[in-house]
Amino acid sequence: MVHIKEFAVEQWMDSYETWATHNLAETCCASISLSDLSALSANAKTPDLVDFAQKQTYGAIRGSDALRANIANLYADNDRDPLPKEHVLVTNGAIQANFLALYTQVGPGDHVICHYPTYQQLYSVPESFGAEVSLWKSQEHNGWQLDLDELRSMIKPNTKLIVINNPQNPTGAVLHHDILQGLVDIARQHDITIHSDEVYRPLFHSLPHEQAQPPSILSFGYEKTVATGSMSKAFSLAGIRVGWIASRSRAIVEQCASTRNYTVISVSQIDDRIATYALSTPTVHNLLQRNLNLAGRNLDVLEEFLREFAWAVQWVRPQAGTTAFVKFINRQGEPVDDVAFCRLLQERSGVMFVPGSRCFSGGRDFKGYVRVGFVPEHQVLVDGLKALRMFMQEQYHLVPAAV
Template sequence: MVKIDEFAVERWMDDYENDAKFNLAETCCASISLDDLLALSGKSDQKDKVLDFSKKQVYGAIRGSTALRTNVARLYCSDSSTQLPADQVLVTNGAIQANFLALYTNVGPGDHVICHYPTYQQLYSVPKSFGAEVSLWRSRESEGWRLDLDELRSLIRPNTKYIVINNPQNPTGAVLTRANLQGIVDIAREHSIILHSDEVYRPLFHSLDTGSQDPPSVLSFGYEKTIVTGSMSKAFSLAGIRLGWITSLSPKIIEACASTRDYTVISVSQVDDQIATFALDSPTVHNLLARNIDLAQRNLAALDDFVKEFKWACQWTRPQAGTTAFIKFSDKSGRPVDDVEFCKRLQLNTGVMFVPGSQCFGGGVDFKGFVRVGYVNEHQVIIDGLKALRVFMSDGYAALSLA
């Protein structure tokens, strides 16, 4: 029997999000309805464009419709690269299944995996459960969550088969630059290691330095043994349709993942496929991303004001992309608070929900005092949630235990 560690962040969300008044733990951009999607398309009078109600609900295209896979492939086309063929996109039930399939297909006992850290726990707990040995490639808050390429080189072993990165990074909102990515690709290529990039928060780049270009997907570097996963949930506001994908420059990797997928799900819902196809078509996809980038910028500005107001208690590296921030809360002497107690008391007293960093991202060892904040929900939720948080900072924060 496979033994796997409890998925701490998903357990926390399951236990607390239904009772939250102000869910500042949400990682998706504010969700939209199908009516909203139509409005973003400029075709509000053409509901049949989203869903064909006359279509028989058979399994449909097993790997995803050609139209959907073509639209997904277009997301990875830059000025310097040719478009990915639709055949090299495999549609899945969310990015969580995409990640699982890629890991299950390519990693097993005796393999060594290197994983970007902190990150979504699935990316290191799943390969560990398959019998692989996992080394954490640590980014550090003191260095703006930067990754050290020399450290990556030092982690490589003769049996290193797989490197996992998360860009933009959950929970910090940090971004790997083009130069970072080139260095990682060069190292992976040198050792013929599979490089898996979870890009579920791409392309929500909202706070890069002025004049900076959005970092490309790792697919743009031409290394065949690259896997990229993504979904409609985070940057595209459609978590409810449960649709994600695996892409790769290697037909062999896609075929292997497709073979594994046969044992888990035959096809995604035709309804989900149709909605995602419509959402990723032009101009809808551009209008949707513009809406979400604007929301991210406005909400992040409000969160930034809070951090500055309570700078005696808050420390962070301001996010550059994605939907989450990782904030460290301390007392006036700089000692971290008990983040688990903080999150529980805060929600009990105010209805504001955060995610504790030490429990959900550090295994109880790392990231004491850190909380993950999701800030790309509805603007009023952020404003009201921060207002309630301010009251707690004045009335209840001083009573918190230290880590």
């Protein structure tokens, strides 16, 4: 029987988010309604997003042509051939996209190298398929960046897959062009497939002025690359449960499509229609600009708050995405028990965080760290930080040190 580890972060979210007063653990940009989406279109006449006359069949099994074309446009690169829509498979969220791509690429006897810390699915799922997984640890002292020399030393004769998460959950760090190019060069040399979870792309809100947005992994001219994405994080539409797999390799897409027949056959026609509209021009640009503005504004507020409590926190300011990884310490400079902190904080103030040691390492690493979701509605963040400030002033001393 296949054994898979408990999905710690999703279990935590399931247990705590329904009764949080101030949810500062959410990883999606502030959600929007269909009315909001219509307003973002800037068109005088917005089409009906739900066609009541449409027969509710399975619809286009791989996703409608219009939706797959719009997704392919997200990977447009002047230096590369356009990505054909046939190289896109629409899935039920990025979580299914990742599962299918991993399921079809690795099995018993394979070796997988995975960017770390990251979303647990990206390393626990390959382990459940019988693969050996090595964690390629990003370095906090270097802005949560990766070391290519370390990657070279990790490669084995049976290394089948390298998994990255760019932008990174939970740190908000970005792997830039030079690192990605080096990664591709190494993978090509050893004939290794690269799987890039790009669910927070293209939410690059805080890059240094001299740095350009890094390209997708699909932009480097290497066929054995897979990118996954969704409408949930950067596009504020988690409720429609639409994600995708995109690859320069048609064979990889075909493998995933064949396997998907054994799970969820297709995405709802209604969801497909809404996603198609959201990713159309000019709606997609307006939606992203709304979220970039919100992320930048909120991150400045969070940074100001953390500066106020500089004695108690350590962090690397995120460059992208919706999450920050913040370390809390006590007056003696010791990391606090992050699980106890998150529980006490929510019980006493209603503020919800995610404990890093529980949800991103299984208790091995990241003691004292919490993941903060900083792109809810602006007032939600302001109110949550106000409640957190009171807790820090009056009850933070009750939080025990990490053991």
